[in-house]
Amino acid sequence: MFIARSLSSIGDYCMFLWRSFTVPDKWREFFKRYLNEIYKLGIDSIPLIIIVSLFIGALCTILIKLNINNPLLPRYAVGLTTREIILLEFSSSILCLILSGKIGSNIASEIGTMRVTEQIDALDIMGVNSANFLVLPKVLGLITILPFLVVICMATSLFGGYIICVFTGVIDVDTYIYGIQTMFIEWYVWFALIKSLFFAFIISTISAYFGYTVEGGSVEVGKASTNAVVLSNIMILVTDVILTKLLLV
Amino acid sequence: MIEVKNIEKSFEEEGGRRQVLFGISAKFYDGKTNLIIGQSGSGKTVLVKNIVGLFKPDCGQILYDGRDITVMDRKQMKELRKEIGMLFQGSALFDSETVMGNAMFPLVMFSDMSEAEQRERAQFCIDRVNLTGSEHKYPSELSGGMQKRAAIARAIALNPRYLFCDEPNSGLDPKTSIVIDELLHDITHEFGITTIINTHDMNSVLGIGENIVFINKGHVGWIGNKDEIYNVDNDDLNNFVYATDLFRDVRKYRLVHGYQRTHSGDAK
Numbered sequence: 340m341f342i343a344r345s346l347s348s349i350g351d352y353c354m355f356l357w358r359s360f361t362v363p364d365k366w367r368e369f370f371k372r373y374l375n376e377i378y379k380l381g382i383d384s385i386p387l388i389i390i391v392s393l394f395i396g397a398l399c400t401i402l403i404k405l406n407i408n409n410p411l412l413p414r415y416a417v418g419l420t421t422r423e424i425i426l427l428e429f430s431s432s433i434l435c436l437i438l439s440g441k442i443g444s445n446i447a448s449e450i451g452t453m454r455v456t457e458q459i460d461a462l463d464i465m466g467v468n469s470a471n472f473l474v475l476p477k478v479l480g481l482i483t484i485l486p487f488l489v490v491i492c493m494a495t496s497l498f499g500g501y502i503i504c505v506f507t508g509v510i511d512v513d514t515y516i517y518g519i520q521t522m523f524i525e526w527y528v529w530f531a532l533i534k535s536l537f538f539a540f541i542i543s544t545i546s547a548y549f550g551y552t553v554e555g556g557s558v559e560v561g562k563a564s565t566n567a568v569v570l571s572n573i574m575i576l577v578t579d580v581i582l583t584k585l586l587l588v
Numbered sequence: 589m590i591e592v593k594n595i596e597k598s599f600e601e602e603g604g605r606r607q608v609l610f611g612i613s614a615k616f617y618d619g620k621t622n623l624i625i626g627q628s629g630s631g632k633t634v635l636v637k638n639i640v641g642l643f644k645p646d647c648g649q650i651l652y653d654g655r656d657i658t659v660m661d662r663k664q665m666k667e668l669r670k671e672i673g674m675l676f677q678g679s680a681l682f683d684s685e686t687v688m689g690n691a692m693f694p695l696v697m698f699s700d701m702s703e704a705e706q707r708e709r710a711q712f713c714i715d716r717v718n719l720t721g722s723e724h725k726y727p728s729e730l731s732g733g734m735q736k737r738a739a740i741a742r743a744i745a746l747n748p749r750y751l752f753c754d755e756p757n758s759g760l761d762p763k764t765s766i767v768i769d770e771l772l773h774d775i776t777h778e779f780g781i782t783t784i785i786n787t788h789d790m791n792s793v794l795g796i797g798e799n800i801v802f803i804n805k806g807h808v809g810w811i812g813n814k815d816e817i818y819n820v821d822n823d824d825l826n827n828f829v830y831a832t833d834l835f836r837d838v839r840k841y842r843l844v845h846g847y848q849r850t851h852s853g854d855a856k
Contacts, residue, residue, distance in 0.1 A: 365697055457680040464640055464752075465694055466669030 355548050358470040359478070372476035373483075380442050380477065380543075381484030385491065391437060392430075392492045396499025399424055404509045417510050418518020421500050423527070427587075430492040431531040432579045435538035438488070439571040443546040446477055447567035450550030451560035459551070470551065478543040485539040486532045493531070534582050538575050545571045590616040590639065590750060590782055595648035597634055608634045609645070610806045619780045621773050621796045623787055626803035627828055633754065635803060636786045640674060640752055641665060652750065670698050673743030673781075675772075677755040679735040681727040681742070687714060688723040691741045698746060713741040717771060733764035737771065744775060751776070753785040757792060765789060769796050788828075790835055793817065802828070818842050 363369035399421045407416055450473055453459050462469040497519055504515045549567035553559050592614055598607040608631045616622040626632045637643045639650055641657050650657045652668060660668065681690050691710035695701055701709065714723055717737040727735055736756060743751060753772060757765035773796045776783040785792065793800060797814035804810075804824045812820065817829060818839055830836045 368696060452683075456678055456683075457676040458682055460642060461674065461676060461680040461682075463642065464669060464672060464674045465697065466666045467697055 351552065352544075352548050355470060355474075355551060356544060358468060359474040359544075359547070361468060361471050361475075363471060363475065364467060368472075369476060372472075373480050376476045376480030377484045380445070380481050381488060384438060384441060384488060387437075387441060388434065388488055388492050389495050391434075392495035393499035393502070395429055395433075396421065396425065396496030397503035399429075399496070400500035400503050400515070401507075401509055414510060414514045415518035415521060418500065418515040419521055420518075421515075422497060422519040422523075425493055425496040426527040426531055429496060430489050431534040431538065432575065434489060434492045435485070435535065435542065435575050436572055438485075439538075439542045439546075439575065440568055442481065443542050443568045443571045444564045446543060446546035447550040447564040448560055450474075450547055451553040451563050452550075452557075454551060454553045455556055455560060474544070474547040474551070477547060478540065481539040481543045482536055485535045489531055489535045493528070530582075530586050533586065534579065537578050537582065541574045541578060542571050545574060589618055589653060590784065591649075591651040592635075592639060593649040593651070595635070595638055595650065596646045597631075597638055597643060598646055608806050609638070612648070612803070612806075612808055614801045614808060614811060615799075616782055616784050616801075617799055618782050619777055620783070620798040621776050622782070622784045622799040622801070623793060623797045624784060624801050624803060625788060625793055625797075625828070626809070627788065630803045631806040632786050632803045636752060636754060636784065639784065640672060641669070670746060671749040673746065673748035673751045675736065675739050675743050675751070675753040675756055677758050679727070679732075679739040681735055681739055683727055686724050686726055687719060687730070687738045687741070690727070690738055691745050693742060694746045710741070710745060713745050714738075716744070716775070717741045732759050733761075733767065736760065736768050740768075740771060740775070744779070744781075747779065749781060751781045751783045753783065753787075755787055755789075756785060757787065757789040762791060765791055766795065772796065790829060790832075793829065794838070804828075 400417060403420045403424075404417045407420065450459075453473070459469045459473070462472060500515060500519070501512065504510055504512045546564075546567040549563040549570075550560075553563045592612055595609055595612040596607065597609040598605045612631075612635060624632045624635060634643065638645045641650075645658060648658070652671075655664075655668065657665065657668065682693065685693065688707070688710055691713050692706050695706040695709055699706065699709075711723070714720060717740050719734060719737050719741060722730065722734060722738070727738070730738060751772075756768050756772065760768065769792050772783060772785065775781065785796075787793065794814050794817070797817065800810075800812055800814065800817060801808060802810040802822075802825050810820060810822050810825045817825070820826065830839055
């Protein structure tokens with residue numbers, strides 16, 4: 340029963356994507372909505388990203404210093420390890436887990452509310468492809484902006500480590516800067532950016548699907564929003580493992 | 589004219605299929621306010637959703653001036669939808685758009701008009717529903733009646749041939765309900781639209797019911813008009829129409845004195 344229901348949901352999800360990824364009715368209207376989504380989903384998230392990244396960068400630096408306090412290890416290892424953690428995992432995967440809470444619930448509740456208040460039915464009756472009209476700008480908008488958010492996250496996290504060195508002297512500032520520069524592998528940045536494209540697709544499409552298929556009222560919209568975030572997070576982690584194996588190992 | 593022929597509809601539920609509509613046949617005429625009435629759960633909303641194409645009937649035909657929508661492909665259906673306007677129970681206005689934005693929406697999506705022409709047409713529709721001055725307000729800033737009127741403005745923006753209204757008076761006070769009824773009646777006659785109104789508001793039935801289809805437990809229980817409904821030998825219909833003392837008194841009075849209700853709601 341569970342397997343049958345899961346397969347049915349996957350089929351529905353694929354049909355939903357099929358309807359969403361069609362040519363827009365009006366390109367001008369599509370671009371207007373696309374830019375709006377970039378602003379709403381991406382630019383509006385920058386303050387949250389800066390706050391979280393600053394603190395995580397600082398915490399990483401402190402905790403790594405505490406845990407590799409060994410005279411056999413070079414002091415610059417603190418900066419180097421902080422950088423690797425941030426580039427490989429935090430700036431893409433952990434950031435997207437955080438953003439799925441903000442953006443995913445936003446998308447699911449917005450589309451879900453439109454469903455229960457018959458706004459989607461109104462679009463369908465007018466002859467507008469509602470899935471395409473509502474979902475495509477969000478998916479493409481998030482795919483466009485998320486890599487930039489990842490870059491902001493990388494820079495801010497490393498800056499957070501720098502600030503903690505300046506104000507608390509956990510390690511010498513010059514040593515930290517040397518550490519974050521040494522043995523730099525450019526591919527790790529590309530790896531994070533590639534992952535972010537997949538995560539953007541996962542967050543936007545799963546959340547939109549849950550919102551679009553809501554039946555009932557405000558309670559169901561809330562449940563759909565929660566389910567969207569939970570499933571997005573699980574899929575982000577699964578995809579993270581697969582991509583890491585494919586791209587790094 | 590819209591004609592439905594032998595429509596049946598059932599839904600998959602736990603424990604089997606549940607049939608909601610049983611061989612519904614009815615005609616809805618041009619330039620008339622056609623009402624579908626019936627108790628809650630009788631199947632009238634399912635019938636309307638079948639007629640507008642939101643549901644696909646299990647069998648039967650739905651003919652829009654001879655064009656059967658049950659056999660139309662997606663492209664043909666999309667073309668037909670440009671001729672349809674719909675007023676939803678909860679208005680279904682787009683929250684992120686103003687009244688002007690809502691009225692312009694169908695024009696933006698489906699017309700080749702310039703922006704100035706779109707604005708002019710939308711303004712005409714807004715003026716027609718007496719919402720002049722509220723163009724820049726958002727739906728959350730409007731009263732229930734104003735939201736309904738804004739939704740009517742959006743529904744008529746593309747000059748539709750067919751207008752569907754799902755419970756247009758729900759949540760409105762009696763006076764505002766009469767205003768909405770009048771507006772729908774006037775627009776129907778003015779533009780020669782085939783209007784189908786799904787309602788259980790008896791004021792609407794007795795006020796603007798030029799062609800009434802009574803749905804009872806998924807079957808057509810009765811077809812007639814507001815003048816004939818006073819003297820029908822149909823227990824199901826009478827139980828529905830004269831459920832309150834007020835309407836039982838109205839019926840008695842009308843049968844004795846020939847009571848008439850003018851379109852503006854005044855009695856004479």
